[in-house]
Amino acid sequence: MNDRKSQEKLYKQFYPAFFALCKTFFSDNHDILTALNNGMLKIFRNIGQYDPSRGEFFNWCYTIIRNAALTLVRDKRANLTVELKDDLNVYTTINPFRQFEWKDIYVYLDKLPAGTRAVCSLFYLEGYNIREIGEALELKDGTVKWHLNECRNKLKVIFEQSPIIERSA
DSSP states (O other): OOOHHHHHHHHHHHHHHHHHHHHTTOSSHHHHHHHHHHHHHHHHHHGGGOOGGGSOHHHHHHHHHHHHHHHHHHHHOOOOOOOOOTTOOOSOOSOTTTTSOHHHHHHHHTTSOHHHHHHHIIIIISOOOHHHHHHHHTOOHHHHHHHHHHHHHHHHHHHHHOOSSOOOO
């Protein structure tokens, strides 16, 4: 569909949600908008492939935008060679963000390095498992675990130094 007015309307309608999604992966507005715009362009080019019988239109678009963000994360990340042994359980499945509102989560995510932020977002906010994160970001499982451990350690310090809200322990 090459109807520019319809494209603009769709963009404006979904912009807040998709901006928020991309913000979980990037702190820099340029990167956020790059991922969002790359995803929207893919949506516009492939809108004819949307099949309502397979799910809601918003969810279809959300997946495309998330994948565009993951592509940008992969393109931007430095090749890390840090890897932990698979038998080490240094990550936690307890979601450190469960008691926060989105605006607070963004403040904390902004303090994490880009690669760690992406892994943290996928694991805690998107519900990906370690294998899925590794596949999405082209990382080894041990590297994903290292990022989760790094996330946990950095967030612990961040939470202690600058609590935004009162949290129940």
